[in-house]
Amino acid sequence: MSYLEYRVTTVPHGLRKVLHFNWGLLLLLAAVAGFGFLMLYSVSGGNIDRWSAPQMQRFGLGLVLMMIVAFVPIWFWRNMSVLAYGVSMLLLVLVEFMGATGMGATRWIDLGFMRLQPSELTKITLVMALAAYYDWLDIRKVSHPFQVLLPLILIALPMALVLRQPDLGTALLLAMGGGAVMWLAGVHWLYFAMVMLAGVGTVGAVMASRGTPWQLIKDYQFRRIDTFLDPSTDPLGAGYHITQSKIALGSGGWTGRGFMQGTQSRLNFLPEKHTDFIFTTLAEEFGFLGGISLLSLYALIILFCFASGLRNRDRFASLLTLGIASAFFLFFAVNMSMVMGLAPVVGVPLPLVSFGGSAMLVLMIAFGLVQSAHIHRPRQGGR
Template identity: 65%
Template structure:
């Protein structure tokens, strides 16, 4: 009898699975999404139809999808990992040639009822295929150079496609999420030291090649870096977003101005108030207390995921849970740092709070995978 078969026999079946569903995690996800509905209602000036209601519909569909995914044995999702990765690569290629353009970037596929952003799907598909690879690979081989070539290629290919869109923020999340899975699999720290040295060299090359025919970033991306370093150099152009964001956060003080009382968002001074910069509105209306409460709920989700991963004896399920939790962590941390001016503006939304169909659906699907790993772990 194979390990997978033994694993399947030792996990709950039928309605018994519902008892093992991680209900505290599900309640936290619903609570944070509820915060998102309130903020979308607020930034629309009390109009529920603009952003809040569509987001509620997506959440209901996504939550049902999460539950269905959770009930399917994790063995099935392990076998589907390579197909999910290839499917996401195919969608990225469709975007490259036929994708919709918005805001100067070509990132979406218009399906009529939703604008799908395949790079969101790739974040999870990449974690799945890497977790499957390291579950298959003998632990004594993980640090040998020849066995690192394939996982590096699995990361580089989608990252290159996403950078062409261009979408620097998502590309960074792909590399970070993939790197965490490789680290958790037990790859030698010397490789990560070499990677860190390479990143320092890459940053130097980014600045050195500016203005040449070999420059590594687009002009607007260079301007974002300059704006991050000194927003005052362009307060009414490239620095406008971060300047208004800091004003919103600062005006919220300790307890905030009150629900729907944010002057920056209500006066339309804050750009992208329903997507990338919704945390600034939350900070203005609910202050430091509101912001730290949301951060606490995010960190509690990470804690639940890590505890589940450490207790899971299935290597694939454990690596999958760690990888998705890390991707989720990078998601909200980059957004919060960006909104507060501690990171360049890279177009990363606030998970479960910002308006967006693809991000909401993919995240809930990813939490379904974590639930599946939790329910079907050997007992």
């Protein structure tokens, strides 16, 4: 045992947890959130109280929640996984009966001091439940047809409830996030090939249902597909968002127009500039260099999580960390693809940057789980 290792093992248990805390990951999260504060200040025209200050308060609360979650032993969160999934499902059911409606969708529960979006919570509790299931299951049985059925049910139930809100983007993220955990757990690739074939068939059925009594998705969702394929067909209607987004992205060039100098956001050409399309404001004001800087921070967060997860010898903790990292990747990848015109507009916020309470707090709790797995992972000599 080295001198440094000896010193770590002789410090009090509580202080040892602080020493094992992944401070690099925390700094990266703060840096990404800082991008968000800066851009929210910009799109509000220099009014810090409108969006930036509330976002700072939420991030501060999120930090407290992350610390609390982080210092609780990971075995506790393993035992709570099924309950957490059940609570999130109950909240999704409550949205059906007492949900608050906004912009044509019923996705929130009004708590008075904030509006909670249960589908955001479900993105994480689903990963927890699947990680706990595969931790319990014999690794030799992960690809048995019967053992694959339960995870599919766990994924399909929240997807069905979220699609009723309707929220196609979150439903797709639930499917992809759950599928990522199944892949990481070692489920055979043939199952994923079958799902992809079924997906192609579903897309065909959805397109064939258009204009029929059994139409499978809403008219506005069909318009989003049309806009994705050819935004110029309705540049002032359904194609307006993506057309203005591309103008903002292109006008930024390499270094951007300068802070608070973006014409698309300052002149209100860009809709949802503080939520789903905030990345285009960043790209317009700070250019390619600003966009790639944010993307690099995201990549480092993923790298930190994967490095921690792959070194963790606890199967639940490892799957949980890798699953949350995969879900986080999907969040920003889908948003950036959407605003660049590489994917249909499905209303997915940019993590830690877009204005929003539920998404911010849930993500900070999720990274608290990652920290808990990191702090309490089995170490040589019991450190």
